[in-house]
Amino acid sequence: MHKIPVSVLVVIHTVDLQVLLLERADHPGFWQSVTGSQDSGESLLQTAQREVLEETGLHAADYALSDWHIENQYEIYEEWRWRYAPGVRINTEHVFGLCVSAPISIQMAAREHLNFMWLPWQQAAEKVFSSSNAEAIRHLPLRLQAIQNIDTAG
Numbered sequence: 001m002h003k004i005p006v007s008v009l010v011v012i013h014t015v016d017l018q019v020l021l022l023e024r025a026d027h028p029g030f031w032q033s034v035t036g037s038q039d040s041g042e043s044l045l046q047t048a049q050r051e052v053l054e055e056t057g058l059h060a061a062d063y064a065l066s067d068w069h070i071e072n073q074y075e076i077y078e079e080w081r082w083r084y085a086p087g088v089r090i091n092t093e094h095v096f097g098l099c100v101s102a103p104i105s106i107q108m109a110a111r112e113h114l115n116f117m118w119l120p121w122q123q124a125a126e127k128v129f130s131s132s133n134a135e136a137i138r139h140l141p142l143r144l145q146a147i148q149n150i151d152t153a154g
Contacts, residue, residue: 002083002084002085002088003037003083003084004037004038004039004040005037005076005084005088005090005091005092006037006038006044006047006091006092006093006094007035007036007037007038007047007091007092007093007094008034008035008036008038008044008047008048008051008093008094008095008096009033009034009035009072009093009094009095009096009130009132009133009136010033010034010035010048010051010052010060010065010095010096010097010098011033011095011096011097011098011133011136011137011140012033012034012052012056012058012097012098012100013097013098013099013100013121013140014099014100014101014102014103014118015099015101015144017120017121017140017141017144018102018103018118018119018120018121019033019118019119019120019121019124019125019137019140020033020034020056020103020106020116020117020118021033021116021117021118021119021124021127021128022034022055022056022108022112022113022115022116023113023114023115023116023117024112024113024114025110025111025112025113025114026112027129028114030129031117031127031128031129032128032129032130032133033128033133033136033137034051034052034055034056034098035051035093035133036050036051036054036055037091044067044094044096045065045067045096048060048065048067048094048096048098049061049065052065052098054109054112055108055109055112055113056106056107056108056116057106057107057108058098058100058104058106060098063098063099063100064097064098064099065096065097065098066096066097066098066099067094067095067096068095068096068097068136068139068143070094070095070136070139071092071093071094071095072092072093072095072132072135073090073091073092073093074090074091074093074132075089075090075091076088076089076090076091093132095132095136097140097143103118121137121138121140121141124137125137125138
């Protein structure tokens, strides 16, 4: 069964802008936020919830999970194209955020990740290997400011 070329990127962060990063098991030294492909029949929200649980052990429903309504398209790395149907070269990534109150310990998926760390958002944006991941992390201050403005206006 081939992977669907639709994925989620979930930036897990704290209110004070600490960001959770995971080190890839298949590429030591490559750090990223939670990512994963959509399964057949899943909504994007369900994909985000499943990937957060699989990769961190966290139940997204216990925290503030939000769809950022950002969609990125990128060429699938050649080394991973075998996972997709023949001729599929482009993946569409949907960005979500998950806000937790403070840096917390997680249960990593051992076959997927070697390590995790919490970093201030600026350092996290510099450390991730994916440009779309870095861009999403750089959006954090504005996203949180918009949420706080909505909260104080209401």
